Amino acid sequence: MEIICQDLSFSYPEGDHALFTGLNFSISGGGFFSFFGLSGSGKSTLARLIGGLLQPDSGQIKKDGVVNGLLSYNTERLPGWMTVEEHLKKVVCPGRELLLDELITRFGLRDFIEHKFTRLSMGQKNRANLVRYLVQDFDLLIADEVLANVDEPSRNSILAFIKRRFPSKTFIYISHNANEVALFSKLIFVLPQAGPNGISSLVVISGLDAFGPEETDHSIVGDKILEILRASSQGHW
Amino acid sequence: MRLLQFLVIFLTGMLILMSVKYLAGLSDYLIPPPNEIVVLITRKSGDFLFPAINTTLVAVAGHFLAILVAAAVAFLARTGSRFANMVRTAAYNLQAYPVVAIAPIVFIFLGDGLASRLLIASLICYFPLLLSFLGIFSDPVTDVEHFFYQTGRLDSLTELAIRTFENLDKIITVVAGSATLAMVGTIVAEFLAATNGIGYVIRKSLYQNNLAVILASLFFIGLCSSMYLMAVETAGKIVKSRLLR
DSSP, X not given: OEEEEEXXXXXXXXXXXXXXXXXXXXXXXXEEEEEEESTTSSHHHHHXXXXXXXXXSEEEEEEETOSSEEEEETTOOOOTTSBHHHHHHHHSOTTOHHHHHXXXXXXXXXGGTTSBGGGSXXXXXXXXXXXXXXXXXXXXXXXXXXXXXXXXXXXXXXXXXXXXXXXXSEEEEEESOHHHHHHHOSEEEEEOOOBTTBBOOOEEEEOOOOSOGGGSOHHHHHHHHHHHHHHHTTTXX | OHHHHHHHHHHHHHHHHHHHHHHHTOOTTTSOOHHHHHHHHHHTHHHHHHHHHHHHHHHHHHHHHHXXXXXXXXXHTOSSSXXXXXXXXXXXXXXXXXXXXXXXXXXHXXXXXXXXXXXXXXXXXXXXXXXXXXXXXXXXXXXXXXXXXXXXXXXXXXXXXXXXXXXXXXXXXXXXXXXXXXXXXXXXXXXXXXXXXXXXXXXXXXXXXXXXXXXXXXXXXXXXXXHHHHHHHHHHHHHHHHHHO
């Protein structure tokens, strides 16, 4: 599996300058990758370009070996007229019922599975939404702040589980949390602050590719976080 | 509550009318005394209640017909296709014609029976319903539809279910609002040319200059309209509470 962005340029029609200009980068193989950047740096736009929801002004995005690519984001909602359980059972891909059951337990959905979506807390909503994507037939999942409202211990446990359970799938995880990005990612693609001509290159930092905070040295994590934050603030501080 | 609102409005209207009558010294021939109206409403209620019920039943049928047709047309016209644009333009243009102006054509072709009353009742509440449904059905609910779109499951029925559910409050409001329009449409049709219903009673009394009968008719129209509005609103609340429970 390989995603290659070649000479990618994009600007919003209502924007006064380009967001990306001649951007090149590639993501190869399965694993956990992240996009990191300050608010408004263009992470979600880049995700939507890769997901095909937006079309670049010029350049191209090749997705070799991606048969089923999905994009999920944190404000998504389940249909309000059915319970979470009814919805999940309806949308699970055939043959993945056991996986669904496992995810319901692992993601802590069991206690509110019979509730309707509107009755859930923000964190519960995020988890229920992510579960339904994980029981689809996919080889690439772009997850745009999908755990934004989930508490940190649960988030760490969910990310560790996803990495162990889906080692061959490609995840592009978008987050504002430098700590989890540093810990879990194989590679971190940092979007610097855009100049007047937009972003023309990403800063690629190798992550710790770990399965949780307990197995890594805090000082190494701290250094990595600092490196990521410095890269994201280029042109800002 | 609706009944109480109606009674307050009707009694206020009567009070103003009677004040004008007695302050200006108008004759009983022009504005009948209150006891005459009370006698009509209480002792001869059958003369008004049955035509009013007849009118209400036609209005209910016309209202349902309009809801079904408007929903179906809006569903077909919700996309950005040529057909959709044509339906939208036609709907906007046609609603500019007052139904009262079209009514004579309906009576010429369909006569003065049930079909004309039903059609005019439907027509008068159809366009507001169609425009609301068009707006609701053509507006994507991205946060809910995204998953279905991504996984290739967003068929027309799913899209319709999502957009209907997400706009339930708007739909209930517009359906309840158009209920009174259906009632108005039926009465207008009866007043113009039909031979049945409370509108026909009003037309006959107009020829006899009998204001007491007109006022008694208005009382029963208000009573039936309030009851129908109440029924529609209650049905809306039940549907909503069942879906959200």
